[in-house]
Amino acid sequence: MDNRHDLQVILESRVPIILVESRDETRFIDLLKDIVTSTSRSGHQPLFQWSVTNGLQRIDIDMAPQPLNAEPEKVLRHIRSVEQPGIYVLLDFHPYLDNPVHTRLLKDIAIGMPDGSRTVILVSHKLNLPSELEQLSARFEMSLPDDNERAMIVTRVVEEWNKAHSGSVAIDQKAFSLLVANLSGLTRADTERLARNLVRDGMIAETDLPAAMHAKYELLNRQGVLSFEYETAKFSELGGLNRLKTWLEQRRLAMMGDAGVSHLDPPKGLMLIGVQGCGKSLAAKAAAGIFNVPLLRLDFGALYNKYHGETERNLRESLQQAEVMSPCVLWIDEIEKGISSGSTDSDVSRRVLGTFLTWMAEKDQSVFVVATANDIARLPPELIRKGRFDEIFFVDLPSPKVRATILQIHLRSRGLDPAGFDLARLVVASEGFSGAEIEQGVVAALYAAHATEAPPATGHVLAEFERTRPLSVVMAEKIHALRAWAADRTVAAD
Numbered sequence: 001m002d003n004r005h006d007l008q009v010i011l012e013s014r015v016p017i018i019l020v021e022s023r024d025e026t027r028f029i030d031l032l033k034d035i036v037t038s039t040s041r042s043g044h045q046p047l048f049q050w051s052v053t054n055g056l057q058r059i060d061i062d063m064a065p066q067p068l069n070a071e072p073e074k075v076l077r078h079i080r081s082v083e084q085p086g087i088y089v090l091l092d093f094h095p096y097l098d099n100p101v102h103t104r105l106l107k108d109i110a111i112g113m114p115d116g117s118r119t120v121i122l123v124s125h126k127l128n129l130p131s132e133l134e135q136l137s138a139r140f141e142m143s144l145p146d147d148n149e150r151a152m153i154v155t156r157v158v159e160e161w162n163k164a165h166s167g168s169v170a171i172d173q174k175a176f177s178l179l180v181a182n183l184s185g186l187t188r189a190d191t192e193r194l195a196r197n198l199v200r201d202g203m204i205a206e207t208d209l210p211a212a213m214h215a216k217y218e219l220l221n222r223q224g225v226l227s228f229e230y231e232t233a234k235f236s237e238l239g240g241l242n243r244l245k246t247w248l249e250q251r252r253l254a255m256m257g258d259a260g261v262s263h264l265d266p267p268k269g270l271m272l273i274g275v276q277g278c279g280k281s282l283a284a285k286a287a288a289g290i291f292n293v294p295l296l297r298l299d300f301g302a303l304y305n306k307y308h309g310e311t312e313r314n315l316r317e318s319l320q321q322a323e324v325m326s327p328c329v330l331w332i333d334e335i336e337k338g339i340s341s342g343s344t345d346s347d348v349s350r351r352v353l354g355t356f357l358t359w360m361a362e363k364d365q366s367v368f369v370v371a372t373a374n375d376i377a378r379l380p381p382e383l384i385r386k387g388r389f390d391e392i393f394f395v396d397l398p399s400p401k402v403r404a405t406i407l408q409i410h411l412r413s414r415g416l417d418p419a420g421f422d423l424a425r426l427v428v429a430s431e432g433f434s435g436a437e438i439e440q441g442v443v444a445a446l447y448a449a450h451a452t453e454a455p456p457a458t459g460h461v462l463a464e465f466e467r468t469r470p471l472s473v474v475m476a477e478k479i480h481a482l483r484a485w486a487a488d489r490t491v492a493a494d
């Protein structure tokens, strides 16, 4: 998109109010100034800039600000009274737009001059125009920098650092290109600011990426229902689920945008259905960890609560935000709670589901969706129809071998050496346990050992296991039904 050309067209169309939602205020003003002053017509239109702090100021030629007109109402009355043509840029006027007097004044200005020779341009990060002004206005969007331009910005920042420190930034080339790719969706100013922070330590390395992605998320976040999860996981923290791990591993290069696999369809996402506490949520975190991309969590429940009546719009905005953060993993935990077929407001949830499925089908950004579900009874059938997700995995209770691994993982993560435990006995004693229940057993055993001031040993864990009535016993029927359902609809994750 050619910013200059587009802005020129809008200016020439003589629409009285132009809305510019942008964080790149300086750059917009520079562009506008450039267009106005290079107009070849005999004598260009005067260009004014207003802010509540500085008042009105002519900026196509150097003139001092007029603090007299700092008040929003005064400046509008002033513009209305002026008879000469002119372009008036109002910076951050958005808080004053819901005042009816201001609205009427803007309307007076817009319709007061039939030849439309006065133009008001509103520049803010976000603009909601009163509806009576809508048809008197047009929106102009500044395009964001592309890959090339972002690479240039980062390079320039690096050169500045080199000069200032008479040294040179240690650049890991792979990290550099990942960084440039991952900053998509940011303005020039934000890209530059972020790059400055990053090279402060004199290097650009892969270890910088998580912080950069988080900073980007903060810049983009508009109190949506997406949350940035700091905690991703490694495969080594997840016992079993080996088929799932292989599946993810095979898609790693494609997710990271590797050119060598550009002929493969980009992965869309997967669904994890299964027994509670067996590692579905942990696997979602591990997907982000193995892809080395940010993990964003979408909370459908919050979507309903927070934005009553505007649910779909906010879902769309959240999904857009995820696209800007791409490549990323979008994690929807317990999706059936958000879009269940039997919920109270079934109309809304049907529309929300529709919005989500349409997005899933059309998205071309690398947003990898991981949805988890515990309760198949509440899962809308259209969600799991073939082709929605790349794969639907069933996460069952861990086998004896996997239970041994899970025990090792949780003993080790608490500083204990698994070799000092009788794993074979513990595996037998934890028959029917979920990963979460095994972990709970280890945690409780540590407390019990601590209380008697003895080092934790097999006996402590055994005692805890014997005390536990696993969910698989309490809910045997439900799990049985779950397995039967999963048999011809899903692939075993392990």
Ligand SMILES: Nc1ncnc2c1ncn2[C@@H]1O[C@H](COP(=O)(O)OP(=O)(O)O)[C@@H](O)[C@H]1O
Pocket (backbone or CB within 6 Å): 237, 238, 239, 240, 241, 275, 276, 277, 278, 279, 280, 281, 282, 283, 372, 398, 406, 409, 434, 435, 436, 437, 439
């Ligand atoms: N397969 C596993 N390997 C290692 N830890 C596990 C496993 N399954 C469950 N856990 C432990 O139990 C916790 C809860 O599991 P979670 O992933 O939330 O289960 P789910 O989402 O399937 O209900 C995890 O954070 C982890 O500590």
Ligand SMILES: [Mg+2]
Pocket (backbone or CB within 6 Å): 277, 280, 281, 282, 333, 372
């Ligand atoms: Mg879970």
